[in-house]
Amino acid sequence: MSSTDVHALVGAYALDALDDLERAAFERHMADCAACRTEAAELRETAARMADSTWSVPPPRLRTEVMAAIGRTRQVSPAEPGAPQGPARPARWRRYSLAAAAALVLAAGTGATVYAVQDQRVRDERAIVAAAQRYEARVQDILSAPDVVVRTSPMRGGGKVTVASSASRNAGVVLLGADRPPAPDQAFQLWTVRGTTPTSAGVLAAGEGSAVHIVDGLPGNSGLGVTLEPAGGSATPTQPLVAQVPLV
Structure with a gap:
């Protein structure tokens, strides 16, 4: 060589x-x-x-x-001086x-x-963190509002639902904590009630037994209800209610 x-x-x-x-x-x-x-x-x-x-x-x-x-x-270099010539x-x-x-x-x-x-x-993770920080800041803003009203109701099967509502923020914070989480194929669903008309206010993740959830436009409703629904939620509440919190 x-x-x-x-x-x-x-x-x-x-x-x-x-x-x-x-x-x-x-x-x-x-x-x-x-x-x-x-x-x-x-x-x-x-x-x-x-x-x-x-x-x-x-x-x-x-x-x-x-x-x-x-x-x-x-791929073939010129022949070195003195090297014999032959097929490339x-x-x-x-x-x-x-x-x-x-x-x-x-x-x-x-x-x-x-x-x-x-x-x-990295950008996705930063966006998630930033969104969580904004959400937490808004929760704290509602809870610290000067006109916040806090109401609590027990949950069927154990646990409680706490609702903090602020008219000046036109929103409320729902803190839900069940003693036993639902089955993996079921989920808690929140409903605002105005008169006799229920409107879905959000569905928790399947199998999730606790959550902190902001409900925009909560003030002015007569109550907030919680039901147990199939994963993904339902178009209408399934009876009986798991919890009901009067707001007026």
Whole structure:
């Protein structure tokens, strides 16, 4: 193996693409070649950084673009001075280098995709946190309103429902806490009652036995009821009511 061949194995070595004999030969060479040691370390660090994230599938077009680039790349170098002329044939080390380059391009594409996915995930999580903070701030605003009126009613089967209503905020906060949560295929549903007309005011998650829920427009209603419904809620209340809180 010539000196040129040995130097060109650095990319394949960084990607663990050498057989045992070639790896041993390159490591002997690298012991005396500072340039190859540096290049191998840099290539391995780059590959490690690209892989140090949750895997994400690169765009389908990336493989096509890489293969097209390979087809346009000249793979046979000019003959060395004094070398015998013969049919042009890619040297093995050049195939290794080409494979290493293609692998690094694919890894770069994957790294960019992973970054985009993780960046979107961070933005989504921040949006969820921000929404929760706004919701909590509004709950506190209603509960601390100077005209807030608090009423409580027991729940059938144990537990209680507390309603804090503020006319100045035109909203109320419902705090529901059941001693026993509903079955996984059932859910508590809230209803505002104006006269004799019930209107759905929200459905808890299936199997959820406690919640803090804001009901806009609650003041002016005559009462708030709680029923046990199939998961997802019902169009009309199922009797009997689990709880009923008079508001007037």
